[in-house]
Amino acid sequence: MSQSATPILSVDDLTVDFLSDGAPVRAVDCVSFEVNRGETLVILGESGSGKSVSTSAVMDLIDQPPGDIVRGRISFEGAPIGSLQGEARRSINGRRIAMIFQDPLAYLNPVYTVGRQICEVFECHGIARGRPARQRAVDMLRRVGIPDPEARIDHYPHQFSGGQRQRVMIAMAIALKPDLLIADEPTTALDVSVQAQILDLLRDLQNETGMALILITHDLEVAASMADWIIVMNRGKIVEAGVARDVFTKPQHAYTKKLISALPHGHASETSNRRSTDLSGETVLRVENLTKEYALSSGLFGKTKKTFLAVRDVSFEVRKGETLGIVGESGSGKSSVARMLLRLSEPTAGEAIFNGQDVFAMGEHRLLAYRRKVQMVFQDPYGSMNPRMNVRAIISEPWSIHADILPKAKWKDRVVELLELVDLKPEHADRYPHQFSGGQRQRIAIARALASEPELVICDEAVSALDVSIQAQVIDLLADLRTRLGLSYIFITHDLPIVRHFADRILVMKQGEIVEEGPTSAIFGSPSHGYTRSLLDATPIPKWLET
Known part of the structure; x- marks a missing residue:
């Protein structure tokens, strides 16, 4: 790869096993790479390919x-760092090498404000305490695009959208201006405009400090816009490596070619059949003037001092067999609409009529x-699963709640069928959520x-954590189920190429309101x-085409 005399990071012949059912499973197999100051190395590959394990080894995690x-x-x-421990390791982790993790909710402490958690970065490394640390934290929130950072610094992780939580994680990682930043799917939960802001921020940091960047991603467009060098991993091995332009324009390995061919915009004529062909069905859901107001703080005697209008007068319809796409930036109200439709959050005003019922x-x-007929796939899979339940119990749970769906004698076989539908293996049924990648x-x-055989499925960033080839498979699956079962979808996403080929109609939301639909x-x-x-213009362009 690079010809620099001393790379800032060098990994040679890394091999990692994991013990599974008493036998070792090779997760990383003889992996070698390096990166220099100011360079961006992108690691591509599907979920489970060994990308995250390779960089977790660098951080001793x-x-x-x-x-x-x-x-x-x-x-x-x-200098070798693999055996460093204690103070020697802490002097590197966080300060010299920092990492942005894939799943922000799993790494942010739910009982502490985000401000306290950012301040802790400065305090642990002796940079600042008290008011100076707080001001630095406010500055970091502002830099990563959190609105009203002076107020939001005192909020808790659950009070932020998924994309905003990811920005908080990025703020913590870049707070000390590390020499090397490892970013594990840093833009997975972000809409395209915020994604563009974060990628620009990472570029600015590189220009300011000479920081090296290792970017782990399944988003080929992000990879093309950022990478100097690329390595492609499959089943724990590096199958292709080289200059970004060459890997994208002249891929040599069949696996790399498969990844590139799975890009939605790469075969529009093939993916156009993911839309519904018959939109003459009856209205399944009608929403009128839906509004949600949150109380942000309270004064004496419980009187509200400040409120936030998350959703304002939102109205739309969904027909049988139709896919309605909802796009917009993080915090635009998309997920708030979904949560109200599931009665996970009560509306301030408005009505929703499902099959004639309020x-x-x-x-x-x-x-x-109603909740049997209307299901939701949440944006954060780890936060929506009980970590003490294995996959078999998680998928079977709807059948224990709705006893008329499936006799218990058939549960085991149906779990296997559903796992295979989403490209997982039967043996995965006995594993637990923490044993899986985010995708x-x-x-x-x-x-x-799908276990409850619903009529309407609300997908809140349902494919955002998946690599492109699995995205294509899941979207094809959802489209096939829509045709065979007459399903309807509300598809909330920041991925414009996906929604372009899957949704029949689109609502565009900004600051809680619908600004365009059609x-x-x-x-x-x-x-x-x-x-x-502006959303359409924010799509990343290959680095070698930028002027």
């Missing part, structure tokens, strides 16, 4: 057991039946949603609102 670093040498600025007036018995956990969540072809072909045009 692999639990041993069940993990076992069989062999390999990891060097930082020419959702917000349902009692406990009717609500239980695999999202596939489990989709299988669980058929997908019209939204993408001739957008009328400036905000919609």
Whole structure:
């Protein structure tokens, strides 16, 4: 790769096993790479390919057991760091090498404000305490695009959207201006405009400090816009490596060619059949003037001092067999709409009529039946699963709640069928959520949603954690189920290429309101609102085409 005399990071012959059912499973097999100051190395590959394990070894974050670093040498600025412990390791982790993790909710402490957690970065390394640390934390929140950072610094992780939580994680990682930043799917939960801001921020940091960047991603467009060098991993091995332009324009390995061919915009004529062909069905769901207001703080005697209007007068319909796409930036109200439709959050005003019944007036018995017919695939798969339940129990849970769906004698076989539908293996049924990658956990969540045989599925960033080839498979699966079962979808996403080929109609939301709506072809072909045009313009372009 690079010809620099002393790379800032060098990994040689790294091999990692994990103990599974008493036998070792090779997760990383003889992996070698290096990166220099100011360079960006992108590691591509599907979920479970060994991308995250390779970089976790660099940070000494692999639990041993069940993990076992069989062999390999990891060097930082020419010195081996694989055996460092205690203060020696802490002097590097966080300050010299920092990491942005894939799943922010799993790494942010739910009982502490985000401000306290950012301040802790400065305090642990002796940089600042008290008021100076707080001001630095406010500055970091502002830099990563969190609105009103002076107020939001005192909020807790659950009070932020998924994309905003990821920005908080990025703020913590870049706070000390590390020499090397490892970013594990840093833009997975972000819409395209915020994604563009974060990628620009990472580039700015590189220009300011000479920081090296290792970017782990399944998003080929992000990879093309950022990479100087690329390595492609499959089943723990590096199958292709080289200059970014060459890997993308002249891929040599069949696996790399498969990844590139799976890009939605790469075969529009083939993916156009993912849209519904018959939109004459009856209205399944009608939403009128849906509004949600949150109280942000309280004064004396419980009187509200400040409120936030998350959703304002949102109205739309969903027909049988239709896919309605909802796009917009993090915090635009997309997920708030979804949560109200599931009665996970009560609306301030408005109504929702499902098959002629008022959702917000349902009692406990009717609500239980409604939730069988309307399922949700959440944005954060880890946060929506019980970590003490194995996959078999997670997928079977709807059948224990709704006893009329499936006899217990058939549960085991049906679990296997659903796992295979989402490209997982039967043996995965006996494993637990923490034993899967982020993309695999999202596939489990989709299988669980399908278990109750719903009429309407609300997908909140349901494919955002998946690599492109699995994205294509899942979207094809959802489209096939829509055709065979007459399913309807509300598809919330920041991935414009995906929604372009899957949704029949699109709502564009900004700051809690619908700013544009219409058929997908019209939204993408001739957008009328400036905000919609800005979303379309934010799509990453290959680095070698930038001027």
